[in-house]
Amino acid sequence: MSNNTNLNNSGNNINNNEAGVYRKASDNMSKGTNSMFDGIKSAVTIEDPDAPQQLQEENEAGVIDHLTNNSNKPKTVVDGAMKGVLSVGRNLFNGVTGIVVQPYRGAKKDGVAGFAKGLVKGVSGAVLLPVVGVCEFVSMTAQGIVNTPLTIIDAMKNAPKDEVQVQVTVVEKPIFFGLSLTESMERAKEKNVPHIISICIAYLSKMTNVEGIFRISGSKTEIDKLQLAFDKGEITSIDSLTNNPSIRIYVHEVACIFKSYFRYQPESIVPPQQINEFMNLQAKTNVDPVEKVAKLKQIVLSIPEPNYSALYHIMELLTKISKNSKETLMTPSNLSIIFGPPLLRPESLADLQQVANCNTVIFHLISFFDQIFTKKPTDHFV
Numbered sequence: 001m002s003n004n005t006n007l008n009n010s011g012n013n014i015n016n017n018e019a020g021v022y023r024k025a026s027d028n029m030s031k032g033t034n035s036m037f038d039g040i041k042s043a044v045t046i047e048d049p050d051a052p053q054q055l056q057e058e059n060e061a062g063v064i065d066h067l068t069n070n071s072n073k074p075k076t077v078v079d080g081a082m083k084g085v086l087s088v089g090r091n092l093f094n095g096v097t098g099i100v101v102q103p104y105r106g107a108k109k110d111g112v113a114g115f116a117k118g119l120v121k122g123v124s125g126a127v128l129l130p131v132v133g134v135c136e137f138v139s140m141t142a143q144g145i146v147n148t149p150l151t152i153i154d155a156m157k158n159a160p161k162d163e164v165q166v167q168v169t170v171v172e173k174p175i176f177f178g179l180s181l182t183e184s185m186e187r188a189k190e191k192n193v194p195h196i197i198s199i200c201i202a203y204l205s206k207m208t209n210v211e212g213i214f215r216i217s218g219s220k221t222e223i224d225k226l227q228l229a230f231d232k233g234e235i236t237s238i239d240s241l242t243n244n245p246s247i248r249i250y251v252h253e254v255a256c257i258f259k260s261y262f263r264y265q266p267e268s269i270v271p272p273q274q275i276n277e278f279m280n281l282q283a284k285t286n287v288d289p290v291e292k293v294a295k296l297k298q299i300v301l302s303i304p305e306p307n308y309s310a311l312y313h314i315m316e317l318l319t320k321i322s323k324n325s326k327e328t329l330m331t332p333s334n335l336s337i338i339f340g341p342p343l344l345r346p347e348s349l350a351d352l353q354q355v356a357n358c359n360t361v362i363f364h365l366i367s368f369f370d371q372i373f374t375k376k377p378t379d380h381f382v
Contacts, residue, residue, distance in 0.1 A: 074140050081141050087136040088133035088136070088137050092130045103119045106119070174187075176195075176196045177260070179265070196258075196261055200257065201314075201317050203238050205320065209327040210251050210252075211328055213330060214330060218255070223253050223257060226254070226257050259339075269311055270307065270311060277299045278299060278361045282360055283357065292364070308375070309378045314339070315369050318339065321335065335362070335363075336361075336362040337359050340363075341358055343362060344358040
């Protein structure tokens with residue numbers, strides 16, 4: 001038995017080492033080509049004199065570094081080709097407009113001498129930047145091909161490992177499960193019970209340092225009992241949740257019920273319009289990091305009530321858990337993998353790029369909660 005275990009562990013170590021070497025080669029390829037192209041662009045570009053100070057301030061706040069780590073690295077061959085096409089268009093545009101823009105920036109910075117320098121850079125850019133765009137297309141596509149296996153490996157590796165998919169038990173007239181947010185709120189009001197979101201968040205907020213809180217599954221038997229109790233209106237407070245003699249409740253049972261509620265809703269907490277806007281923003285490449293956070297904030301604040309307040313409380317809980325990631329082992333990335341699909345509903349779970357886009361949006365909402373959710377929620381879920 002021990003020999004087999006040692007052999008399996010050795011095999012896993014070899015596979016991990018091979019993946020690590022492959023990933024390092026991918027990173028070196030990305031850094032090398034990006035550095036070369038950035039050097040060419042820098043040689044034919046004069047930065048806007050007003051831009052560096054703003055970017056420096058945002059970088060000190062941690063916004064830029066956090067967003068740019070993986071945003072430009074193609075995850076799949078499709079992602080690489082799309083970024084390559086956009087790079088061709090962007091460099092062609094910058095090359096043409098640079099004939100005017102670069103002399104203007106040069107003059108603004110250094111007067112007549114700067115104008116002359118900008119004119120040289122503008123003409124050079126008109127020739128070189130379209131060529132750089134084509135080279136970036138080839139490079140991005142190649143990087144996408146190389147990174148596709150890594151994207152698949154990461155998706156499999158980061159998926160919740162100990163979780164069992166909970167099947168919702170059918171109740172004749174349920175209060176929560178299988179209903180939209182507004183329908184469940186109306187039925188909860190009729191029964192004069194707090195909403196399931198309120199009770200679960202109130203309980204889980206006291207457990208934000210529990211290891212694997214949303215990764216490890218609870219008892220299927222107790223989860224079924226808990227779901228029935230919620231749908232019958234028997235759970236009216238944290239006390240009735242934790243002191244119910246017929247149910248043995250631990251944190252992972254409540255966490256599993258919380259996840260299941262969003263999975264089995266007929267429609268997402270986030271309305272379709274805002275989901276489309278999130279996906280369109282995520283599909284864009286080379287978006288300024290500060291601008292991306294601002295756009296995410298704009299989309300989030302356009303979500304109507306009570307959906308906004310529900311999303312606010314969900315993200316607030318996930319943010320608290322992620323801040324204790326050393327104990328919980330639940331980082332924003334881990335949490336986004338769990339909550340991305342049920343909250344943003346990709347058209348197909350088999351489409352890795354769509355799922356990755358959903359996860360990335362939720363990752364940003366958790367990571368930049370304070371900057372994005374600036375409007376206080378209503379008392380729907382208090």
